[in-house]
Amino acid sequence: MHWLYLGIAVLFEIAFALGANATNGFTKLWPSVFTLVMAAGGIFFLSRALLTLDVGAGYAIWTGLGSVGIVLLGALFFNEKLNWRKLIGFGLVICGIIGLQLTGA
Numbered sequence: 001m002h003w004l005y006l007g008i009a010v011l012f013e014i015a016f017a018l019g020a021n022a023t024n025g026f027t028k029l030w031p032s033v034f035t036l037v038m039a040a041g042g043i044f045f046l047s048r049a050l051l052t053l054d055v056g057a058g059y060a061i062w063t064g065l066g067s068v069g070i071v072l073l074g075a076l077f078f079n080e081k082l083n084w085r086k087l088i089g090f091g092l093v094i095c096g097i098i099g100l101q102l103t104g105a
């Protein structure tokens with residue numbers, strides 16, 4: 001169940017970051033409300049996952065997968081640039097997550 005909670009937390013993390021992009025420095029009400037709710041949801045589900053997972057591994061997976069998702073969706077929806085250096089970096093993040101999985105995190 002902790003992996004499900006962590007997966008949900010990652011989705012909230014991605015929504016939070018993409019929402020923050022639309023708040024215009026928290027000057028727009030509804031994007032700001034959305035962003036704060038997504039942040040709270042991400043932390044809630046992360047805390048549920050951390051009841052079983054080690055905090056270091058859980059947090060690393062949460063931020064790592066969230067970062068990869070945010071950059072990929074940023075490129076898709078906001079025309080942010082992807083280059084080979086970024087792709088190598090994301091590959092390394094994914095390798096790190098797989099390494100954490102193999103240690104029994």
